[in-house]
Amino acid sequence: MKLVKTLTGIATAVALTTGSAVAEDLRWKMPVAFATNLPGLGSPAAWVADNLTTASDGSIEVRVYEPGKLVPPFDILQSVSDGKVSAGYTWIGYDQGKVPAVPLFAAVPFGMKPWAYIGWYYYGGGHEMLQEVYANKGYKVYAQLCGIIGPETAGWYANKIETLEDYKGMKIRFAGLGGKVLERLGASVTMMPGGELYQALEKGTIDATEFSMPAIDQILGFDQIVKYNLFPGWHQQFTAQYMLINKGEWDRATKAQKALVEASCTAATTRGLAEGEYKNGAVLAGFQARGVQADQIPMDVLRQLKAVTDEVLEEEASKDKDFKRAYESQQAFMESYKVWDSRAYLPSDLGEADK
DSSP, X not given: OHHHHHHHHHHHHXXXXXXXXXXXXXXXXXXXXXXXXXXXXXXXXXXXXXXXXXXXXXXXXXXXXXXXXXXXXXXXXXXXXXTSXXXXXXXXXXGTTTSTTGGGGTOOTTOOOHHHHHHHHHHSSHHHHHHHHHHHTTOOEEEEEEEEEOOOOSOEESSOOOSGGGGTTOEEXXXXXXXXXXXXXXXXXXXOOGGGHHHHHHHTSOSEEOOSOHHHHHHHTGGGTOOEEEEOOTTOSOEEEEEEEEHHHHHHSOHHHHHHHHHHHHHHHHHHHHHHHHHHHHXXXXXXHTTOEEEEOOHHHHHHHHHHHHHHHHXXXXXXXXXXXXXXXXXXXXXXXXXXXXXXXXXXXTXXXXX
């Protein structure tokens, strides 16, 4: 809470010194891709909307529309760019078919840990690069990182996954670049919103699915249908959500109003990560108590997945200049970061051999 108060205080101070009392009020409709009851994934959108109204003393009001109530989840980018709505809150990886580079800003297989990603995003030029990525493809949006969570699970399955051959012919919901990896392995990959996945699993429309972290998957009820939950989430070590704002709306906002949006989204990013980290352990333990088998992917299989992932990423980089630029920037950062990452953090299994 101290961080939230500090960020809000800074932004409010900016507002007081830039004359926002005479600024034009902003009234934004904001459809969201995720239900706001989903911790860390959807909850930041509702928090930001409330915080902006309070911190701006009513100068900014954002009305949140739950998934599908105003705009279909996969249509948010186009709707914001066209000015049909002023803003939207989404996982931008859904738009990889329109903007090939955006998955690198959403979730990268074998990519960065969430705190490393925000380091690159805020200090390594990621934020500025993302604006250019959208502009280069003709989209009139301003994108602000506004939420992040830690690793997803590697999916929910009816049967064990022991080799890469097990994916061949499987009908699976898998998002982003990870989906391209599984397609390379012979899986039939489909995309559908989270609210449709329980029924799709139940009816056999899909054989398996990934969606998010345990605290979210529990709400969606996957454990009621299938009992094998795979780890680690190699395809999404971080999952980043963004507030997309119509460029015209963003340009007419005052410096004070922009500062409030940036401060609120930065605070929401911290809160979203914190919420997931706080809840996931207890939820995962509860899954296991109800008969869910949490399987670890063997190291040799992970290495094979990594090799296929590298092929897919290199291929994508060869097809799109923005993808190549962002990918190379992230790779350079990860190369320097691993020196710190490999030495600074305690191993999670420290002392277990003595028990």
